[in-house]
Amino acid sequence: MGYDLERFVGYVNEGLLCCVCRDVLEDPLQAPCEHAFCSSCIHGWLVHHNTCPEDRLPLDITHLRPLFRYMRNDLARLQVRCVFRPQGCEVICALESVHRHEQQCDYALLNCSNAGCPVQVSRRSLEAHLCVCEYSSRVCSSGCGYTVLNTEEAQHNCVSELRAELDMLRAELDCKVEEVRHEMESRLDSQRRHMVQKESLLRSEVDELKGQLSRVMSDVRILLGAERARRQELERAELEKAELLELLKKEGLRPATPSEAAPPPAEVQRKLSPRSLALDCIKRKNREVTVI
Ligand SMILES: [Zn+2]
Ligand SMILES: [Zn+2]
Ligand SMILES: [Zn+2]
Ligand SMILES: [Zn+2]
Ligand SMILES: [Zn+2]
Structure with missing residues (x-):
């Protein structure tokens, strides 16, 4: 948006007016067709159009260039009234320095520095306002550490303030303790469930192992029986062999x-x-x- 034409003193060349908002160019750019626009105006226009707003020639954002130097100089030298004229400022200065002035202007509107105060006052009346502002506050002189609004200082009672804060902190603490207790209980519960599951799993494993063990024991008993029988047979065979050898020896001699x-x-x-x-x-x- 450009500068309001009303604020300018004397004649303003039409070439220094924005083709979109018709005010005096602010942060100007120009198209190849030499039409000039405020930067924000032409960027807004090109969101929905692709032509120059003045002569409808094709226009793309990449075609935009800075204004000619002589036009920039003309623009900078225009005489303009301070934006805080309605507040009483009578200053008139060149457009190029009006921003600097406005930042320090005594009539500039400022928000009251007290938190919560909705009042806007000119820089020159701020001090007077702060003296009477009902949002002014200061740290309690009795040492409780609270910041007290000037208007409430008469009712301020350090002990009751501190007691209220203590009650609040205690309630918060109780709440936290309850939360932690609940969390611990639920965690323990889930661990307990897990342990029960594990125990039953282990029990069934032990039962299975017992079954396997008894099967193995009976196999071992069978094998031992077979081994005993084999030994007996072997012994018998040895005896027979010895007998036969004895017999053969006798036969050989007789x-x-x-x-x-x-x-x-x-x-x-x-x-x-x-x-x-x-x-x-x-x-x-x-x-x-x-x-x-
Ligand atoms: Zn404009
Ligand atoms: Zn044009
Ligand atoms: Zn001013
Ligand atoms: Zn205030
Ligand atoms: Zn106090």
């Missing part, structure tokens, strides 16, 4: 007689088991060899 071809004595025969038939066969052959 001369062969017809009676030799007779079956072995009843004592030996008794001992012959089906398993030793082969050995028995060998014995017979041996005897025959001896007879021959």
Whole structure:
């Protein structure tokens, strides 16, 4: 938005007016067609258009250039009234220095510096306002540490203020303690549930292991029985072998007689088991060899 034309003293060349807002150019840019605009005006225009607002020639944001130097100089030298004229400032100065003036202008409107005060006063009346502002406050002189509004100083009571704050802090603390207790309880509860689950899992594992152990024990018992039987058989076989060797030795020493071809004595025969038939066969052959 440009500067209000009303504020200018004397004639303002039409070339220094914005083609969008028709006020005096503020932060000016110009198009290739040499029409000039305030920067904010032309940027706003080009959001919805792509032509110069004056002659409708095609225009893109990248075509915009700074104003000619001589025009910038003309603009800077225009005489303008202070924006705080309605507040009483009579200053008139060049456009290029009006900002500097306005920042220090005694008639500039300022917000009251007291928090919460809605009053706007001119810089020159601020001090007077602060003396009477009902939002003025100061730190309590009795040492409670509270900042007290001037208007409430008569009613201020350090003890009751401090007690109220203490009550508030206590309530806050109670609330926090309750929160923490609740959180701890819920955490413990979830841990307890977890432990119960784990315990039942472990119980079932132990049961399964017990079952496996009893199966293994019965296997071991079977194997031990088989081993015992095998040993007994082995011992029996050893005995038979020894007997047979004894027999063979005797046969080898004695001369062969017809009676030799007779079956072995009843004592030996008794001992012959089906398993030793082969050995028995060998014995017979041996005897025959001896007879021959
Ligand atoms: Zn403008
Ligand atoms: Zn144009
Ligand atoms: Zn002023
Ligand atoms: Zn105030
Ligand atoms: Zn106090």
